[in-house]
Amino acid sequence: MEKKGFDIKKLTSSREASLAVVLLVLCAFIAFRNATFVTPKNLNNMFVNYAIYMILALGMMCVLVIGEIDISIGSTIAFSGMSAALILRDHQGTPTLVAFLIAIAVGTLCGIVIGIVIARGKVISIIATLGFMNILRGLTYLLAKNQWVAAYQVTEGFKSFATGKYLTFGLINNLIFVAIICYIIFFYFLKYTRTGRKIYAVGSNAEAAQVSGINIDKVRVMVYGIMGMLCGLSGALWVSLYASAQGDMASGIEMDIIAACVIGGVSLTGGRGSVVGVLLGALTIAVLGNGLPLIGVSQFWLDAIKGLIIIVAVILNVVLQRSMDKNNLKRREI
Amino acid sequence: MSEYVLELKGITKIFPGVKALDNVHFQLKPGEIHALMGENGAGKSTFIKVITGVHKAEEGEMYLDGNLVHFKGPKDAQAAGIAAIYQHVTSYPQLSVTENIFMGHEKVKKGRIQWKEMNQEADELLKQLNADFKSTDEMGTLSVAQQQMVEIAKALSMNARIIIMDEPTASLTKRESEELYRITEKLRDDGASIIFISHRFEDMYRLATKVTVFRDSKYIGSYDVDGITNDDLITAMVGREINDLFPKPEVKIGEEVLRVENLSRTGYFKDVSFAVKKGEILGLTGLVGAGRTEVVQTIFGIEAYDSGRIYMNGKQVNIKKPLDAMNLGIGLLPEDRQLQGLILDWGIGRNITLPVIGDLGNKLLTNEKKERARAKELAERVDTKAVTLFDKASSLSGGNQQKVVVAKLLASDLKVIILDEPTKGVDVGAKAAIYEIMGELAKQGYAIIMISSEMPEILGMSDRIVVMCDGRVTGELMRGEATQEGILEKAMAKTQKTTEAVE
Numbered sequence: 001m002e003k004k005g006f007d008i009k010k011l012t013s014s015r016e017a018s019l020a021v022v023l024l025v026l027c028a029f030i031a032f033r034n035a036t037f038v039t040p041k042n043l044n045n046m047f048v049n050y051a052i053y054m055i056l057a058l059g060m061m062c063v064l065v066i067g068e069i070d071i072s073i074g075s076t077i078a079f080s081g082m083s084a085a086l087i088l089r090d091h092q093g094t095p096t097l098v099a100f101l102i103a104i105a106v107g108t109l110c111g112i113v114i115g116i117v118i119a120r121g122k123v124i125s126i127i128a129t130l131g132f133m134n135i136l137r138g139l140t141y142l143l144a145k146n147q148w149v150a151a152y153q154v155t156e157g158f159k160s161f162a163t164g165k166y167l168t169f170g171l172i173n174n175l176i177f178v179a180i181i182c183y184i185i186f187f188y189f190l191k192y193t194r195t196g197r198k199i200y201a202v203g204s205n206a207e208a209a210q211v212s213g214i215n216i217d218k219v220r221v222m223v224y225g226i227m228g229m230l231c232g233l234s235g236a237l238w239v240s241l242y243a244s245a246q247g248d249m250a251s252g253i254e255m256d257i258i259a260a261c262v263i264g265g266v267s268l269t270g271g272r273g274s275v276v277g278v279l280l281g282a283l284t285i286a287v288l289g290n291g292l293p294l295i296g297v298s299q300f301w302l303d304a305i306k307g308l309i310i311i312v313a314v315i316l317n318v319v320l321q322r323s324m325d326k327n328n329l330k331r332r333e334i
Numbered sequence: 335m336s337e338y339v340l341e342l343k344g345i346t347k348i349f350p351g352v353k354a355l356d357n358v359h360f361q362l363k364p365g366e367i368h369a370l371m372g373e374n375g376a377g378k379s380t381f382i383k384v385i386t387g388v389h390k391a392e393e394g395e396m397y398l399d400g401n402l403v404h405f406k407g408p409k410d411a412q413a414a415g416i417a418a419i420y421q422h423v424t425s426y427p428q429l430s431v432t433e434n435i436f437m438g439h440e441k442v443k444k445g446r447i448q449w450k451e452m453n454q455e456a457d458e459l460l461k462q463l464n465a466d467f468k469s470t471d472e473m474g475t476l477s478v479a480q481q482q483m484v485e486i487a488k489a490l491s492m493n494a495r496i497i498i499m500d501e502p503t504a505s506l507t508k509r510e511s512e513e514l515y516r517i518t519e520k521l522r523d524d525g526a527s528i529i530f531i532s533h534r535f536e537d538m539y540r541l542a543t544k545v546t547v548f549r550d551s552k553y554i555g556s557y558d559v560d561g562i563t564n565d566d567l568i569t570a571m572v573g574r575e576i577n578d579l580f581p582k583p584e585v586k587i588g589e590e591v592l593r594v595e596n597l598s599r600t601g602y603f604k605d606v607s608f609a610v611k612k613g614e615i616l617g618l619t620g621l622v623g624a625g626r627t628e629v630v631q632t633i634f635g636i637e638a639y640d641s642g643r644i645y646m647n648g649k650q651v652n653i654k655k656p657l658d659a660m661n662l663g664i665g666l667l668p669e670d671r672q673l674q675g676l677i678l679d680w681g682i683g684r685n686i687t688l689p690v691i692g693d694l695g696n697k698l699l700t701n702e703k704k705e706r707a708r709a710k711e712l713a714e715r716v717d718t719k720a721v722t723l724f725d726k727a728s729s730l731s732g733g734n735q736q737k738v739v740v741a742k743l744l745a746s747d748l749k750v751i752i753l754d755e756p757t758k759g760v761d762v763g764a765k766a767a768i769y770e771i772m773g774e775l776a777k778q779g780y781a782i783i784m785i786s787s788e789m790p791e792i793l794g795m796s797d798r799i800v801v802m803c804d805g806r807v808t809g810e811l812m813r814g815e816a817t818q819e820g821i822l823e824k825a826m827a828k829t830q831k832t833t834e835a836v837e
Binding site for chain 2: 168191192194197200201203204205208210211212213214267272322326329
């Protein structure tokens, strides 16, 4: 038994490594079938298009790590993105940075409100965020009076953010750069700050966290605030990327984001999840979304394949956990 | 300077409806290992929580080094150098050993957690404790003994000078216990004072110099370990007089109905064998954690067993799910009736007829009239006090809820009724009524298995008593020969397990 226990331990600890291998095999397979996949142009497109997904996955990971879920993110993105777009439409002189800050502020506020309802109001997170999904989507339409903000109404400076490379002085696309910065910040935050570790403590054992003096409610509200903040940022990026704002933008995105987290090894019951894993999970979603159409897989198959992968990932998580528990029980002598 | 590092005087703690601690005293000398003993529910755990600031006592005073202290919460107690090692509550299974040790008091430099330093210090602590694992291992992958070492390392990292260990040896093997003794003695030699709660006499003799006994939330006495015998201690722990009257009817005991042989489930119980006869009340007792509930849940098919056999009326049966057990005529009244026994939002009548709903009416529709009549008859048999059958189950008192669950059992055609702590949390009057019902059921020829931690109840109601300890049956006593002392002696492991863990 000793040997088996050891193997399983090794497998879980190097989950990221095995996921990286799977991802590489997937890339190689797609590149073998259609060489355009690995051209710099296509890869750049893929990263630009999926940068928002990668950013959102970080926030969702925090939410899942504390053992909750957030399905309202699509609506929060739309609401904050629309807010920024309307300001740009009505006040053409608004600097790009201000528009971004407005979107981030709106998103953060939404997140904090959601967090308070869940933590203080003791509402189950899936129900609370289901409610906010509809509330915020409705508000988005109301705010825009059911109109689009079309490309010609958005300032040139704002639109060019998504296509420009000026943040890195011409090195890489701004969107990709923002995503990279987010990953660095979150890596540091979650690993090297007390606040970051509190998130894991609450998710791993809330009762124990309380006994050791952690304010659980505060951590919950903070995590939803972080999620909201990233939604706000993503809302602005979305408007910039697609050069327009529509009432139904980003709807349904939450499923892809949760999928990225689950594939990346984040536990739906809380306590487990790493920035590296989430990066790989989000990349997997990006490669599937970009690569499969290139080798002639239809959109409908794409959805089915994504669903299948999520289920396999979850089953794998459960099986690993169970065999670990069983092994631990065996050590108890009666 | 006081003679005692910790002294508690006249502590009384009241929970709604119960006095959990009644005028309790305790004195701990510096560098002493002090054992705290008592039956289940004697108030040990509550007492520990008062010391660690989790509960606030209604009355009484606590002195640290002779100074009066008031703890507002666990943080205050930690700051005062008091650390408690509970069995499970405080660990984070998905996080590393280092984090489990340092959670709440991480080493931080300019807001940045110093992982390297923390890992190093954790490894040093683990080395001191002779641990065979690393600081970077994940907590959940460690064995119980190893997790306990982490908890001890945590206490050390906080520079605790009073360390409380709550049943630390309960799930350890002999070798692991030896290791724990060694560590505990070392902690004492380094100047810590230790309160050691245990159900094992061996632990006490091996480590403690003083022992304090609680019984029924009261302080019984403190004794020198050298001057006390097992018998004295057992008398101190159970020396109450039994004056409650139990309405145990004389029943002619018939042939054997249910028999289990060598039933085992990895990690929970092993080689459990007993039988119950028609009209007999079999008391199944032992301390909490002995595996009683797990055994009956396995018999009822809620959990699967790894080896062993179950016989009904002499024929071997295969029980895989509760429905199998019910079809064979086995009924279980679960310990947590709100969780497993009743649908609180439903009316009493609906609850009672739920197990037999298929028999009342045709395939598609239930016959409401028939259902109501059946429910009424059953509710009257157990004498439930409710205005109508449509009253919600949640509106009843604990005792009456219990009666409804019993009525629900009676609805199906049973031969064996298993009652898991049937009188837990009900008042005296309701208890008497439940005993009466039990007696009545025995008279009607049901075979009854009653799990109970309450000694008077076990002695008063059982025809035969099976005692379990650490997942094994340690004794079987007939009604006439059973005494409180005899049962407790069997329920407490005097010697450690002889077999080593197979790793």
